[in-house]
Amino acid sequence: MRSLFLAWRYLWTRSGQSTAMVLGVTIALYLPMVTHQLVDEFDRTISARADSTPLVIGPKGSRFDLVLHGLYFRARNNGTVPNGEYKKLQQLEIGEVIPLHSKFTCQGFPVVGTRKDYFHFRNLKIRQGKSMQILGDCELGAAVATKLGLRPGDTLLTDRENLFDLAGEYPLKLNITTVLAPSDTADDTAIFVSLKTAWIIEGIWHGHDPSLDHNGTSPKLVKKHLEITEENVDSFHPHGDPETFPLTAMLVRPESKKAQALLLAHYQDHPSLQVLKSPDVMSELMYMVLRVSDFLDAHHSLVTLAMGALLALIIALTRRLRTRELETLTLLGCRKGLQWTMQITELAIVLIIAIICAWGLTSLTVHYAASYVSSLAG
């Protein structure tokens, strides 16, 4: 404890030098700590989302694309799942089956066509407004509503897939009926519509607007968008066999292990569809993320090593500058080893303060970044 007093007084008096040392060590510790915490948070969130969605069914192709599409509405599938496949699974009564149609966007946010079961499946609550009722209604994820400044009663247009495709589908004006409560998941950044509304955007369902000809094109050459109103809602109808209408994926929560095994077996040799275990695919993905994290660890180790070397240099130079002071302590009769204990205590104080600062900074960062990480991975 005798050395503690001298060490503290030295550091206090040389506050500039001490602050620089604490700052350097804090940064060297903060970087790996915050990286680990955020990667862990990312891993936790991504695992939770995958675990709550045991199986994803979709067209054959990239496994990662399909799972990312099913869980996060990102990545586009090459191909579709016929609506009839969804009906077939429903009849098998193997558990919860949720159809998804996510091809279009609204101001950059994915428009997800699904059934009301999805909201129960994801435990999504309404913050404002009431559930969608008719064609053209939509429910906004919390982040979409905040970013676009929208509320129930407002409208928004879907993005046109191809600006130069004048003969293609028109943007559809969506009526916002609901803003969902924040869930810190990908659902916060999605716009939910019914499957039929999604098919209207795709041009599979048609309505007969007096201002449009039978192909949905305007006799006045320029029609900016489609709009579903009380007057024209009943005129919308499908063209073609509903069994063939496209879905982009199906989410399945089997009711038992046996049901899951049967489903896996059913799609094992399917010519165009595949069923994937989301947790397994996401684990593979996380493995790659962790490899990157390992690389960062190596980088951080080098930074820490450099910081350690710098500290050692500072201590060595300081010891040289303090030769006379340390000699004085010996002349006065300080106990043997006090000088070393004093300098080790100084270093310990710097490290302890730096660890506390790094821990505090990490906690703050994780606290404020957690919802961002969740929105990325949830």
Added chain:
Amino acid sequence: MNIGLCQVEFAYGDEDFRLHIPELKLATGSRTAFVGPSGSGKTTLLHLLAGITQPQSGTIQVGENPLHSLSDAGRRAFRIKQIGFVFQDFRLIEYLNVLENIRIPYRLNDAINLTAEVNIRLDSLAKDLQLTDKLDAAIDTLSQGELQRVAIGRALLPQPKLILADEPTGNLDPSSKSKILDLLFAQANANHATLVMVTHDHALLDRFEQVINFEEFHKRETPYA
């Protein structure tokens, strides 16, 4: 505290300086001045008496302590408990204030402990040294005279039985010299301490009971002699 040196030989490794003291005795409570030209070994003898350096041969007995045979740790404990050393260049710790500098011996070795009684003594000593209103001051804000008084305060606070002062009046004006000397003598008397002082100032010598001229101890080896 009696001091007795017998056949003490000391030399620095690669220098031709050599100190030889056949016999030297100082009585308890005595006041002794060491005089002699620079480099004659006065400061070296103070270091030997404080146990800072060890003789190559001979014996040094300070009170009950045979310094020539004490371990390094033993000599450090002896020094912190029994010796009050006033260094020629003060040797104050820059990052401590006046109060902390005076009290520092109690922070350096478990052989002495800081008690309430020490703090009371410190207040009284600070008053005697006219440092009461400077106790919180930083060392680099003090005058030479004030630095000298802080160094003396540090040496006297543990009530040493042997006060070793290396030219403590060297940088002071005549009036301050007299005051510092009065203070050292008063403190030595109050604690029945033995006082040994190195000085070049012959005007002060009549205040000492014993004056030792180092010309007789100092031998400079001349290889061609």
